[in-house]
Amino acid sequence: MFHIYCPYCEEHREEEEFHPKGQAHIARPAEPEACSDEEWGDYLFFRDNPRGIHHELWVHAIGCRKFFNITRHTASYEILETYKMGEQPTITAESLAREEKAGHVQVAEGGQQTVGASDAALASVKGAQG
């Protein structure tokens, strides 16, 4: 049960008030007609689906009705940040990898990163079996 900080309401709210809406930052092609069937299919259906850091779109459905973005670890379920539409994340898999190189965070096997994560996160990144 997530406890989600709504960047518009400026407070943590219960998961029941929110709906997940899939991967964030999926831009609709500017000129759909210029897309090949493959490009259009990619836009419609193909998503990153990482085990690790993921940027997702959520809506504060029972609340301010605003869409916003969450950076979340899909194995530990830790929310690393939330940010408004139109903004870019300050934490990404890449930024964490850089920090890891500098010795600030741990990196789990398989190239997925997690910051401040619990054993649980690391365990499930390493060992969990679908």
Add this chain to the structure above:
Amino acid sequence: MQRYSGFGLVKHALSHHENWQRQWRNPTPRKEYDVIIIGGGGHGLATAYYLAKEHGITNVAVIEKGWLGGGNTARNTTIVRSNYLWDESAALYEHSMKLWEGLSQDLNYNVMFSQRGVLNLGHTLQDMRDIQRRVNANRLNGIDSEALDAQQVQEIVPILDCSKRARYPVMGASWQPRAGVARHDAVAWGFARGADARGVDILQQTEVTGFKILDGRVVGVHTNRGDIGAKTVGCVAAGNSGVLARMAGFRLPLESHPLQALVSEPLKPVLDTVVMSNHVHGYISQSDKGDLVIGAGIDGYLGYGQRGSYSTVEHTLQAIVEMFPIFSRVRMNRQWGGIVDTCPDACPILSATPVKGLFFNCGWGTGGFKATPGSGHVFAATLAKGQAHPLAAPFSIDRFHTGALVDEHGAAGVAH
């Protein structure tokens, strides 16, 4: 392979069970195999079994990063049915159903396939239209399927509340008598034992860390136990398919979501069939051990944590108590989650990929368990021939570019 029988059991009892053989070996990986299957769950083991049995290909490795049958095979609610709406999926699931019907004998391993029937309830006029449509399609596809009215439903499940009191009264149901449940772990173990006996190497605790790809063609895999070569690789890794596809350099139209389930404490027999409801949103059966096995909905976010949100469990139990008010005092023992790979059209992917020799069998969403033997059978043929089996052909990745989706959301609406 040591054959199992009632007589054998007596013999073993007399020798204090000291002579049972291993059900599968713990082999050391060879350098090269004809076929590598990534994923030692039910589907992967079934693929290996049928490769050996039907196609004589026994130089096969099943690579499993944990313990065999430890993924969704161990975490599902064991429902087996084939009453799907569209021709393509109905054919695939019915193929599977036919294999289920002789599976215990074929494997010499009792998978406890119990054909106790599955009811899909209808609570609205549109539910009933959808049921009629699916039942009619099933029958013309040669699948046993009936549309029942509320009274007929009540006769099959006397403890179901079919009264008008209900918020969404039961109006009727579709009924597949041949459908039922099976003992999930036994399916994986039975296929593992059968495959092992035919020479397949099951490599547990072996994790694929990358693919060896030469000129667009797969030639093997990297693992934590060294490199293993093979010109044909089949990925059957359920909740990890997306991660594997990334390793091979492409994306799949999949999202991995938590799917939760729960069981009650064991009870004396009280429910003799499987009851599912899309509208009220829950499904339930009683295991042979006596637990009520209950399915919860899918959680809407990506999740590899094998757990989901508590509110999903609450909604599911609300649905169960709405349908079965007598269960209000029954107690929930355990809940857990699996990871399901869902496709945009709620149908699987059985397909070649941009990498030659590399095939994927994934995206079964919430419906994978029931397909286990059929999926393995069809995928084995696909790997053996290097091209899609006719039943697999409609489920290629291409459909997401052409738009030829097989939209089964109606039939798969409640996660099961």
Add this chain to the structure above:
Amino acid sequence: MSQSPSQPNRLAQGGQVDRSRTLNFTFNGKRYSGHAGDTLASALLANGVDIVNRSFKYSRPRGIVAAGAEEPNAVVQLGASEAAQVPNVRATQQALYDGLTARSTNGWPNVQRDLMGMVGKVSGAFMPPGFYYKTFMAPASLWMTYEKYIRKGAGLGNSPTEADPDHYDHMNRHCDVLVVGAGPAGLAAALTAARSGSRVILCDEQEAMGGSLLDSREPIDGAPAVQWVERTLEALGAMDNVTLLPRTTANGYHDHNFVTLHERRTEHLGDTAPTRDGRRQVRSRLHRVRARQVVLATGTHERPLVYANNDVPGNLVAGAVSTYIRRYGVVPGNRLVLSTSNDHAYRAALDWHEAGREVVAIVDARANPDGELVERARALGIRVITDSAVIEAKGANRVSAARVAKIDAQLFTLAGRVEELACDTIASSGGYSPVIHLSSHTGTRPLWRDDILGFVPGTLKGMTSAGGAQGIYALPAVIADGIDAGSQAVQANGQSAEPFEAPLVAPIREGESVALYQIPHEKPTLRAPKQFVDLQNDVSAAGIEVATREGFESIEHVKRYTVMGFGTDQGKLGNINGMAIVARCLRRTIPEVGTTVFRPNYTPVTFGAIVGRHCRELFDPERYTALHQWHVEQGAEFEDVGQWKRPWYFPRTVNGKKESMHEAVARECLAVRERVGILDASTLGKIDIQGPDAREFLGRVYTNKWAKLAPGRVRYGLMCKDDGMLMDDGTTSCLGENHFLMTTTTGGAAGVLEWLELWHQTEWPELDVYFNSVTDHWATMTVTGPDARKLLAEITDIDLDREAFKFMDWREGTVAGVPARVFRISFTGELSFEINVQANYAMHVWKTLFEHGEKYQLTPYGTETMHVLRAEKGLIIVGQDTDGSVTPEDLGMQWAIGYDKPFAWIGKRALSRSDTRRTDRKQFVGLKPKDPKVVLEEGAQIVFDPKQAIPMVMSGHVTSSYYSPSLGQGFALAVVKGGHERMGDTVYLPMVDGTVHEAEIVSPVFIDPKGERQNV
């Protein structure tokens, strides 16, 4: 000490039961008495009841072994009446109340003389783990019969067969610090956090708070520990930032510190909730807690030793013996043998001795036990046998002797001859396992610690564990750790902690424990009498050994193959022992074998409590329109559409006979076609759209054109997803140049609003436009039929003239004196006016229409008639005639597609994909049955060749089908492959009963194809 005559094992004094209050209860039909403060288990033991159950697989007699949540055997069926039945209640956790009625869950004809037990004795040998998988395969046809008998033998209690009379609810709570467990560590943590000003919740699963202090021998501040418990609880209770929840079990620990607590509010009072002040009480309550910090002070579970016949009644864990004596004043036997690996368990022998009964011997696995408790036992003259363990219990229905021998735990052999000690009770202790269940719910992997021979919780943000849960057992250290955990939690919240001064507790010197799990026997494990690991599931050491021999090496495999830990106790007593046996068999260490994963719930919770109030009438909201009362009073039948209750049809009673739906609908249809009818259309979604870019926005989300729609005009629009499939439809009216009113389908209202917001907020934030739902603000009444104008004219000031107020116009004025917007749109094909008024005045307008409508025989109609009328006009219903795989082109609605609009509207690109360009797509058509009496079945499949064999090639299906009173025949709408090019073709519909209907493909517009009737 003497004993009470009616309760042979009850001490005359001691414990915390109230001997002045006698409570009567019935177990297995026999009447007994106990006292207030008893659990059912302590009362049964007080009465000398040995056998409480029969085991599930071998039907062996079983007694009580523990005193709390870890009890595997004493699982009973509770309840005096059918509706009040509760299956699978743990007697050790059920407070005794007067009139309690319970029975064993297994045993036939009864637990004392169980016939199945005979079968179990014989057939037990044939039931190795996994035996189901190895037999019952031949003949295949008999499996379902075998299964019936297997099912009969399984299961514990019975489900009630009547609906639950009780009520349950939820309470959402938020706190700074949640402390789970009110033993010494938990009390200390809670007091520290509370004194620091934090909002604190302290919960404890037992009837009374205090945990291990309730049966402690150790004084605190020089007085019995319970006094300190009372003082501390009093202090906590006096603070308004503290919530104390006794009888409340933390059952599930979920992400981001969300914890569910199950409070049993009345279960200690009766099998149904009593009333208070005439008001119904809640039987149990689930607290949904969001805690900033969680302190787990959950203590430990003692591990029993695994020796032969360790399941015979009279075998208990050592700590339970102390609990029964010290807390309940019950000595569960006369002659005790204690088998232990540690000092702490000596308490059981000391308590037994002090209760005036005989301690035959303490059998200690260690060579030189020398702790304070050991010395005290020796000083009392109790025989201590070292280097030894109980290897086997003798006795059938009750322990009669203990077989004791020197053992070599490392080599797993006996190291000396066997001595048989006559006794009736064997207590055992193999050490203590921290209760780590909750932390592992979150996915946190537990850590093995060799120094304490147990797993402790891993680390998790926002969680600390304290005391026994953290492997700290000495009381002074436990209290200090609790204070520390409380301080840490407060500080983690960014506040300063105010720890209190720890009370004085004299430390007890304890010697080192040894690792001890399964005890060796003279015979190898597979040949020795059964040594049980999981009592509830009849899993023995031999079973585990067989499993490992068969290749089940991972602990998860072993658990699943043997079903160890799958009981209602989730293996609280047995799991570590089981892992130790696997480790022994595979020559690995316990941490190498793996960790065990616990899942919610910690202890089982009734469905009712999880459901709370979301049941019966409150299962799901019923949404009503402003006219609902009128519909009810007119005897309408209702249809569920989403959460709305919509009138389905209005049956009349003619000559004392209520119309059937068919009759009512025929009458309603004709009334609309011939006179005038009225529909409550208030449930349609309505969205107010304002802003200079409103028009542009509409053009992007609808398939058709909106650039030129003038104020005062209305247009029908189709909304697709970007995959080209239709998702919703409705009319949108231009209210002002920058102001529109969109309508959606009833079911699609919320989704469409969110859809608009999604595109606005994520893709096109530069467009200046706002969307607001006005669905509930407006009530909508559709007046339709040839007399609609005449009727409406009587009560409106709007000019209804055909030219002044054209089809697809809207006008504003008053209706029945109420300001109204009237829309001239038609979903029936007849002259129609949709009247929108503020919902508070809807009933007035509706009733006024009926006052004036009487002379026109104004007829209310429901959704069924609406469906027939629109179908006669070939108008679709999204979700009925479409299913998410239908494009506007499939529907033949090219007229509503703006192919040349400048912006690539949502769904446009998808229409040119190869699959959407196919000419044999299923296309929307009408079907005219060859036999006019036939009404095709909705959902019937269509084939072109009826003679083909099954499986048939299906080419479409019927989406809507009705009898048309206007046409005097059945008609249908359908989707058919390539249907638009097949007009006039005959298709076939093979039915379940073998009949094959024939129908002709026709235009979907069956009535008034030119649209003249709505245009009059």
Add this chain to the structure above:
Amino acid sequence: MSDVREFDTRPAGHPSAESPLAWSFHRQAPPREAGAGVTLREHAFLGHLVLRGGAIVLDEAVREVLGIALPARPNTLALDDGGERSVQWLAPDEWLVIVPAGEEFTLESRLRQALGQAHFSIVNVSGGQTLIELSGPQAREVLMKSTTYDVHPQAFPVGKGVTVVFAKASVVLRRPREDAWELVVRRSFADYCYRWLLDAAGEYGVSVAR
């Protein structure tokens, strides 16, 4: 915004009006218990307007027309001195204005005038929602049973207003003064919320004031 059609939906005469709870009260006589722990009261037929637009633009107009500063902080509620008129933050670009019955149309017109050509919207939703007041010693307990939002006085002081989950509906929950809570409930969900409240308050005793 010009080019928007203003429309006074309140009749000039006095045709009978029915509040969203009319059916609930009709179906079953509202309970009146002595010593009730919770009291409910419907404040029907008030004027409800939803304001959308930028805070700075709207603030000026609202101050000018209503004499109340637009609450700029999330989830806050501002009332006039008499407590009869209120403005509540719903979202960064959305506010709920509640005024005595009959004032809403004039208010809307005056706001529109004050706002001129700015981009904004005003929507009259007076028929679509009602206001239920909850008071009594156990009112907070009943709310804890109904909403996941923290209603502890520390987290929910007077002057706060939040859109929250309420059982299986959503409501706007506000705390205009120390001794009362207000629920702004959608018309079609009003009966459900009302029945939920009666059920949840049952153990404390409940009265409906009319």
